[in-house]
Structures are given as structure tokens and as C-alpha cells.
Amino acid sequence: MEHRTARKLARVERSATMALADQARSLRQSGRQVVNLAGGDPHFGTPAHVLEAARDALDEGFTHYTSSRGLPELRKAVTDRLSRKLGVTRDPDREVIITPSAKHAVFASLMAVLDPGDEVLIPTPSWVSYVQMVRLAGGQPVPVRLCADDNFTLSRERLQAKLTPRTKAIVLNYPTNPTGRVASMPELRDIAEVVAAHDLVVISDEIYEDIVFGQTVHRSPAAFPECAERTLTVSGFSKSFAMTGWRLGYVSGPREFVNAVLKVQEHSVGEAGSFIQRGGVAALLGDDAPVRRMVEQYDRHRKWAHGMLNQVPGIECALPEGAFYLFPDISALGFSDSHTCAQWLIDKAGVVVTPGSAFGPGGEGHIRLSLAPPTATVEAGFNRLCDALSTFR
Template sequence: MALADRARSLKQRGYQVVNLAGGDPHFGTPEHVVDAARDALAEGFTHYTSSRGLPELRKAVADLLSLRSGVIRDPDNEVVITPSAKHAVFASLMAVLDPGDEVLIPTPSWVSYGQMVRLAGAQPVSVPLFAADNFTLSRELLEAKVTPRTKAIVLNSPTNPTGRVLSMSELRDIADFSAARDLVVISDEIYEDIVFGDNTHRSPAEYPECVDRTLTVSGFSKSFAMTGWRLGYVSGPQELMNAVLKVQEHSVGEAGSFIQRGGMAALLGNRSPVRHMVEQYDRHRKWAHGELSQVPGIECALPEGAFYLFPDISALGFSDSHACAQWLIDKAGVVVTPGSAFGPGGEGHIRLSLAASTATVEAGVNRLRDALSTPH
């Protein structure tokens, strides 16, 4: 927030500032999705729905889970439509946690997971991953942090901020570990459609050991450029979903009625806009990775999924990642996110988003490359 304030101040003073900090796709929402919501509004479909969500949308979600991962969920009892995937994660944590519980969070991780755990009265426990090992998660690392108070583990694949996609080996370790320790797995799969090359997104719910202990979260923001629509969903075994539903009923109630109609169009309609977006993100990641790899001292893995780069700038002489991000605003007029924001394992890195337009990505990355290539 302090960096965003600094960027706004520079803009007000007439400086050209390029923002590569956000995770909001620059694409417009596909037109057939907009049309479906507009039609719903025109017919007066603007009142309460079931707290679980529209039956037709729940069935579309269940069909998608079955098609993608072979996971069978009853749309009547094991799917809840939520106002954003973010709320789905929050409701899941509120449903399974008691005060004093602990939750394992592999880090670097999205900044809200730990705060959500705290809001539930529980304690987040970071499981730091390491750039030298390409941020690989292992059972050994998990076992080192587990205690008798551990109740759950939060996963995110493809991962924000690192761009990692969990491998079959990592998922096998997670399945064995969560079953042995009787943990709930909350799997945030919001970037599931944004996977590159030979990488494949897989869900821990696909494993027999995990199917009855996993709450799978996803949504529409990233895949369909629907960030402002606030629409997501969570699925899982009925016992856990009954608790999730209670949180939903007594907090937000339900997702917007006409917005859910848009979600139905997204899942059931033409998916070529999604493919087009992913193709552009793929071009962005390859080009940006190549440009930043030219900077002496920068180490940067090629992302496997999502739309971020997470270069290691620790060899460039900055005191920390926040100092680097501040310097880049002042020196290059580019806003990035310091790696320290993403918890242990993130320090020494910066995150830049590739979700902006091609012109914005090119302008920002060119400025970063030139600035970081000069003495500072």
C-alpha cells in the first residue's frame, strides 16, 4: 500500500508510472458472459437465490470437476457458489478452524491466506520453500512444521507469486502427509486454466486419500477476466460443505443472482477467449523472462502457470526486496510487489504481473531491465 501511495504521488506530479503489481487481467470479460448477465437483469432476475447458489451453476461446476479431474461432487450438497474465490477460501477456513488451531501455508504465498487464518482465531504456520529448489514442496518440509494443533494445510497451484505448478510427486507427498496427520486440505485453484507448455494442473482431490478431506476453491476472475464480478465456488465432502454453507448463510448470504447467470455462460459457453488470454500470457512470460535474464545477477525461473514473474534480485545489492521495489518506482517509474509481502521464502525477490496489456508489459519490463542493469 505504501508503494501504491508513492506511485500515485508520482503520477500526480506528472511522472509516467507503469504498474506491474496487480493481478487483474487487462482483457474485457467475454461478450457472451456479459450478455447473459445483461439478459438476467433485463428479465428482472435480481433477487435472492439459494445460499448454495443457482442449481444450474452448481451442476456446471460439478460437471467441470468431473471432466477435469475425475472428482465426483454432488451439486446439491457438495458445491457452494460464493461471491469470489477469495470468500470461498475465507469461508472454508472459518468452517474448519477453531481458536488455537494451526494451519500450514507453504510460502511464498498469496498475502491473504495468513490473515484469513488469523481472522478465524487460528495461527498461520509458514512452510518456507526455497528458490534454489524451484520452490518445491516436500513431505519433509511439511513434517518439520506440523504439531498436535495443526488442523489444515492451504495449497495454491498454479502458485501466486512463484508460478509453480505442483508436480505429481509433490501432490503424492501432500496426500500421504494429510492422510497420516488427518488434516483438511484447502486447495486454491483459481489459476487452474493458466498453465503453460507441458505442465498440467492437478488437484489434490484426485487422490483417494484426499477426496474426503479436500475443499477445492476456484472461480471466474482469472480465467474469464471477471475480477470485478466477484464470483467463485468451493466444493468438497458434504460434512465439510455443510459447515461452509453455514458461514456463507450467516455472512454474505449468497452470490449475486444475475452474476451467477454470467458464471453459467462462462462455464457452458465458448472457451476460446480463455485460450486466447492464456496464449498472450504465454508470450508475455517467455519474452519478459528472456529480457530479465539478460540482467547480470538476476536469477529468474520460467513460470509454469499463473501470470507472474518472481525474479531473484538478492545479488543486486539492495538491503531487501522492499528497498528494491521503492528504488524501481523512483528510478524506473515501475511498480512491482516486494517478495517480502508473500512471507518467508519471498524475501530477495520481486513479483511482476504479466496480466497487463502487451504494451504495458513491454514498457515496464524494458524499464526494469535497463534500470537493474545500471549501478544503484
């Protein structure tokens, strides 16, 4: 057999962030002392009331199949949250699906929307999996390159320049990984008008929705009248509730789209874990003080680390408005590319970072630094990194 694997996978790359996590583990296992600033896993424990709800479900023997749509009480909690926080109205019985991770929700949404050859606009720098997911779904990713000079603003002109008759959808991610941008009202109005004028589907990944700083407000595209009936809104529990290993998310949207996503879910993973969903109910209905404490600590990390970076000659870094990353511009330091910089930091400083090139066009010349580790780790990592970069010529 000449071809034992699917030809389509030749165009799909491994996840850069997962590969870096593996590298950090391997270095530690070999005895190397490294600080990992490449990951996106909150160091906090899952809130106690969430753990208790899941344990109670296990003790009750609640370990069997649920509806592929998810537990009714969790779907109701999701739609109440969408209405209360974002002004988005959805029917819990027909317009929301609970998924095993927000990542799967994005993938299932793309599978439900795309036909072979459909083009998908992806503003970049962007999370590493969007491009690969579009390819797996048979579509063609079309990067919309954003620029650090205007703080990665997504304008009407940039969108329109990439439109063709084959453009089917756009993937949005606010707050943004890796840049920390939160879309402004003018940006969202431009997006809403463009997608309505060209009949595009919006897949809006809002997994960092609770992690915003200062007076910044996160708004969902689905709250705009032009987008309400063309937007699939994705979110989950990993970042807000420190539940990365639980693999729990959701997608909401118009009934036509959600029914299509349901087919993908039914014929792939089936449904999210039963007792895990009970934990999700507790997360959404319980005390949100743990979430506030997490965001407060990320804010302290953000301000301190931003100040450290901006003392390094040649580095420029915008203060992020949301998420828990910094995305400094290191292009003036003289590295040939961001991958070379990342490898040098491992070798010289023992710090693992993500090269900006992993995030597509617009990411080159930057590195992504995570604020999610414990404070001592963040301080050690940034001190090592800044000391090393200050000496590089």
C-alpha cells in the same frame, strides 16, 4: 473506551497487493507516469457471451435473492467442470457453494474449519491474504518455507518438520501466486500421504487452474483418494474469464465441510449476486476460445519477459509453469531487502512491483512482476525495469 477495535486485528496486516494498487492510482492522479507491474487483474475484457447472459438476466428482472448455495444450474456446471477437467466427483446439490469471489470461498472455508489456536500450514512464498485470513479465523499460521534453489518444491520433509499436535489444516495454491509453480505428481503424492497420515484438512486454492503453459498439467489434490474426503477445492472466474470485478467463485468438498461453509455464507454475505451467477453459467458452458487466447498471450509475455530479465547481470529467474507472474531473485544486486528494491524501482524507473517480502518467508530477495497488463504495458514496464536494474550497483 480503551479498545474501540478488536485486539485480534492488531495481528492482521493490510493487503500488500491492494495497498500497491492504491499507490499506483495515487501516483497517476498526481501526474506521475508509472507502469504498474504489481497487479493481478487481467487486462482483457470479460467474454461477450458472459456479458450478454448477465444483461439478459438484468433485463428479465433477475435481481433478487437466490439460494445461499447458488443457482442450481451454476452448481451443476461447476461439478461437471470438476469432473471433466480434474477427475473430481461432487454432488451439485450438497457439495458445492457459489460464493462472491474465490477469496471469500477461502475465508469462509477457514472460518468453517478452524477453532481458536488451530495451526495451519502455509507453504511460502504464498498469496498475501492466507496468513491474515487464518488469523482472522482465530487460527495460527505456520509458514512452510520453500526455496528458490529447488524451484520452491514442497517436500514431505518440509511438511513434517512443521507438524505439531495442533496442526489442523494446510492451504495449498497451485498454480502458485507468486512463483508460478505447478505441483508435480511426486509432490502431490507426498502431500496426500502426509495429510492422510495426520488427518489434516486441505484447502486448495486453484484460481489459476486454467493458466498453465506448454505441456504442464494442473492436478487437484481432491483427485487423490487420500484427499478426496478432506479437501475443500476453491476456484472462481476472475483470472480464467477476466471477471475480477464480478466477484464470483465457488468451493466444493465433502458434505460435512460444505455444510459448515454454508453457515458462514448464510450469516455473512448471504449469496453471490443473482445476475452475476447467470454470467458464470455462460462462462462455464460457453465457448472457451477467449480463455485460450488469454493464456496464449500470457505465454508470449512470459517467454519475452523471462528472456529480458535473464539478460540483467545478477538476476536469476525461473520460467513459471502457470499463473501470470514472474518472481525473479534480485538478492545478488545488493539491495538491503526487496521492499527497498521495490521503492527504488518506483523512484528510479517509475515501475510499481510487489516486494517478495509481502509473500512471507521464502519471498525475501525477490520481486513479483505481473504479466497480466496489455502487451505494450508489459514491454514498457520490463524495458524500464531491466534498464534501471542493469545500472544499479
